[in-house]
Amino acid sequence: MQQKLIFTNLVGKAIDDLVAELGNPQAFVIVDVNTAQYVLPTLSEQSAAVQAASIITIKAGEPNKTLEAVQGIWKSLQDNNATRSGVIINVGGGVVTDLGGFAAATFKRGMRVINVPTTLLGAVDASVGGKTGINFNGYKNEIGTFTEPLASIISTGFFVTLSQQELLSGYAEMLKHALLESSEELAKLLSYSVVYPIFDPEKLLELLKQSVSVKQRIVDQDLTECGARKALNLGHTIGHAFESLGFKRQSPVPHGYAVAWGCVVALVMSHMKLGFPADTMTQFAKYVNKNYGAFAFSCDDYQQLITYMQHDKKNVRPGEICFTLLSAVGEPHINECVSDDDIKAALDIYRDLMGV
């Protein structure tokens, strides 16, 4: 079943319409401490379903995307006698939709879900496509399911309270979608600024629609990531390794930033292996460097980064590391295996390009 994508700034009404369609089942709203404070009061005013719902609040942030947090949600659902025909409304960023989605997918073997992303990253990525999950034993998203929500309600109204860092983090996934789509889309994004004071919510909603449609089209071909969906992994194998290293250093990096940097390394490998144009690679690296800075590491970290990459879920065989690369903008090639030596060479070039 394909999930509904609803683009609107009348979020409360959209929720009420969906819940009414389901026959007004028992509803639960999952928020983190931030959306509890900044989003929930407004939503409660706008939506009778939210006002009537039981509220489950979790801690904010990636380090809390844990099995312990999931157990807390399961217990709250038990305490409220939740049945499988209830509905869970996830209101928050990627942590809330990943965690709430996993709790919902597994409680009594599956409750229905409506996602209300409140961050740009959530809107363009986590809330769409059915990936749910938690971090486990030091690895990101190691445990989870493919379970599409009933619907995602995508709006830009909540973004005015986001920091520059959060906006840029989401924008990185949009850049990735543009790399997978066409030079025209990429040019559009490279000429727009998601950052204040130029940030324009209406224009952004338009760009978002376009960007999310790239993802949805790919997910519809391959929900469980056996083939085509791996294209969306562009920049992520390396990005996740950067995130794991940042986590280990106790200096976490935002997911979107890691993806932006990971895309730079992926373009370097694409150039090395598939003849991706050097000028586009350089232009992209400059844009990323200017807006996101650079993730710094030395050659002493290479082996650790490679070890993280070996744990990537998309690898086909143990020990072999596979990437999504591009022969050109809009031309993804999945399952490109790269040797450890070539990975190290690409990390060298990345450090040159980014000046680290």
Added chain:
Amino acid sequence: MQQKLIFTNLVGKAIDDLVAELGNPQAFVIVDVNTAQYVLPTLSEQSAAVQAASIITIKAGEPNKTLEAVQGIWKSLQDNNATRSGVIINVGGGVVTDLGGFAAATFKRGMRVINVPTTLLGAVDASVGGKTGINFNGYKNEIGTFTEPLASIISTGFFVTLSQQELLSGYAEMLKHALLESSEELAKLLSYSVVYPIFDPEKLLELLKQSVSVKQRIVDQDLTECGARKALNLGHTIGHAFESLGFKRQSPVPHGYAVAWGCVVALVMSHMKLGFPADTMTQFAKYVNKNYGAFAFSCDDYQQLITYMQHDKKNVRPGEICFTLLSAVGEPHINECVSDDDIKAALDIYRDLMGV
């Protein structure tokens, strides 16, 4: 995707054929301490895939169907650099297939599964139909997924080491399938004895094929238990409550026995609410009493039993308890809500019929 059902006593060959079809991916065998001792050595001789596989051993028995056990499996998979394209071969009873199935369904968002049930209960029920799960916070199968295995390999060769209690436990699910199917099937089962010395593995394999086909036909209509599949819940809402009470008393009862007793209560309710024939109800109760004995409780336990029933996953609304009942053998009615008073009346009649 519908799971393959393979009925054979050449289990090793069937495993090797399936693993070869998958392109010989990395394989993991999950066993419990019993099947590690009694089944694995033989299987290793018969199957190159099993011999080459990494073995993950879990503790045996329902009390070990926990989140802790799942975490142990996840960690073993991590330690062995398992990728999503690996395959998990569950060798054991319902605990192994439920637990191993859940670990597989959620590790890296899903590995493939082959079930090799080694108990009659596993063969006729747990290994078929895609329910995976664990007990949580005192409730049975509270957490899980609907994820069909690639295949179940069903044989009767392993059953010669089963106790009378285990054979009867599996036979109860076959009785349930017969109640859902036809008076002819029910008569066949009531005239066969699964217990030594009359136990005949070849005859049993034939009865099993028939019985499993009832389940598979119903699951194919409705994997995620939105409608038709609830028919399979016959006897289970009450049965699970009996199991929970047994667990609380630290005197656990076998699942199949609980189902057999639960079917008796369901037939009593069916008679009260839907005119199910009293003579068939009495005949069935006598058969169950003779072969399974009776679960004993007093009216002081009624409220606790009702509380357990309120947590049943198949309930439609909080507080309301729904049952699958029969207007006649082969005529299931799902979502029959029964008031607390009527439940208590049915429990009274059960105690009369069973002499407790």
